[in-house]
Ligand code: HEM
């Protein structure tokens with residue numbers, strides 16, 4: 248490897264996982280039957296992107312509809328279906344699998360110096376399970392749609408709804424097993440397959456974050472799967488689980504649903520936090536501040552995340568005492584999240600910061616996640632929540648975290664590891680521009696929704712009083728900018744797979760093990776099993792990266 | 808991974824556990840015919856838990872498993888306890904109001 252900061256021209260390795268001719272080679276069949284975690288990651292990338300598109304189309308229709316107070320596009324019944332199908336597609340089939348199943352799948356074995364995940368066939372199986380679950384849900388979308396809200400509250404979902412609830416809950420039930428198997432695979436892999444010298448406290452923080460995510464996947468997903476199945480059984484066979492007239496309790500459904508679905512929000516955000524923890528030190532050219540605190544806070548979030556679920560039920564008739572306890576516990580979960588934000592900020596302090604595209608996404612993440620997290624605290628406050636519950640304030644809160652946080656992390660992570668995945672670079676100026684478009688479009692879409700909600704505009708209504716129109720139009724305008732911000736990366740990333748400049752093994756350069764192997768990596772990830780004898784993120788003491796020790800550290804790459 | 812150490816359990820142990828489970832079932836059925844008031848559910852669940860514990864310990868070999876497996880089981884049970892306890896924190900207190908603790912009359916008296 249060269250020691251010059253300017254990376255010379257590179258060439259792609261002769262054989263790598265994309266063109267390797269094991270099994271039946273490069274045929275479609277070889278891809279569909281592959282057990283290579285890297286190829287499976289790309290299978291996920293393709294299918295998750297399809298769901299992102301589907302969810303995106305629903306979102307676009309929602310925003311167009313809300314341009315006028317009376318509703319501009321669809322009937323009230325269709326409007327209910329739009330926001331439901333938007334939520335189901337985005338949460339269960341895009342956001343939950345996005346970072347873990349794509350980036351996690353691709354990177355975890357390489358980051359710990361392993362040849363594959365512990366159970367490669369189960370890994371492939373989880374992709375097929377995901378597809379089968381997805382087909383059920385698409386079937387429900389296509390035959391009558393779904394109008395219960397992504398939360399499937401009973402008794403609407405189990406008795407009254409006339410839409411295709413049954414195939415949807417079956418699809419989500421099936422899809423749950425995909426998550427569980429992925430989580431299981433990650434945990435066993437991280438425990439048993441680390442390369443020599445890769446101790447627990449040398450693991451990249453991305454791996455710690457995925458370990459915590461996997462715990463939540465394994466412990467939480469079975470609960471939501473069974474709960475939705477119970478709602479489905481009540482619908483199909485009139486068994487009384489949640490229906491009061493048959494001795495059931497509708498609020499029990501909410502307890503069980505949120506017991507998973509609050510932790511599930513951490514399934515979405517923890518991996519993104521892992522991505523940010525990798526990007527920030529790389530482009531600040533400094534060791535990460537407070538490594539062990541960031542690692543431990545991931546675990547703390549996963550654990551405490553299970554104690555807070557009933558903050559979604561403050562106004563649905565739960566007892567005052569329970570509400571008090573859950574409010575207090577919800578404040579607790581903000582502590583580990585804040586620890587991360589403070590540590591990232593401290594890492595930036597006096598760093599030698601360069602504005603590469605992944606870094607712009609990471610910085611965007613920190614700001615937007617902080618806004619989302621702090622408004623979460625407002626919602627966890629009992630008195631305030633009575634005012635803003637089920638208004639656009641809640642919608643803005645979770646979009647700041649899930650879109651501004653998790654999706655930013657996902658797109659930023661794609662940009663960071665794209666040269667590793669494909670071996671090629673994308674146009675840098677264009678991608679900086681796209682990141683900024685995304686940031687502006689996002690804020691324009693969702694900030695007005697905080698105000699709308701505070702002024703009292705309820706969520707999930709197909710019409711609104713005329714005085715809310717200005718803010719709604721602003722939000723729709725922002726959404727169209729946001730759409731450009733997503734389409735641009737899709738286009739140039741796709742373009743770069745063929746025409747991008749060849750990246751070389753370590754284009755940024757960064758310290759992780761994944762940057763020590765070819766881009767794209769060989770099928771077995773490393774030509775020789777690596778031995779780790781360095782500390783993580785040690786940007787000060789890595790002469791092999793071409794960074795001067797001590798002194799001011801130059802951003803070490805050429806320009807576009 | 809082939810580090811499984813198969814522990815050989817004598818058939819006698821299995822028989823003893825089996826009869827213990829049968830006995831548990833019998834007691835459950837008998838208890839169901841008595842009315843213990845509030846304790847009906849406590850007794851039924853108590854016996855069921857004891858039986859489940861025997862199954863996990865002996866039939867599922869948790870007793871002879873490595874420490875790490877045992878730790879996983881304990882954590883899972885603890886996690887289930889969280890779910891039950893916090894859910895019950897709602898159900899057990901739903902009928903009560905803060906005014907029961909501080910009776911409204913007491914507020915007005917002073
Ligand atoms: C700092 C920690 C957080 C706190 C204290 C918090 C608090 C809350 C509260 C109290 C609500 C209920 C509001 C209501 O319905 O009246 C809520 C809703 C929501 N939060 Fe958060 N939140 C936090 C982090 C997150 C994260 C990290 C995510 C996602 C990645 C998230 C996603 C959501 C979603 C999706 C909803 C709405 C669910 C629905 O009703 O459809 N939250 N949050």
Ligand SMILES: [Cu+2]
Pocket residue numbers: 508509512555556558559
């Ligand atoms: Cu929550």
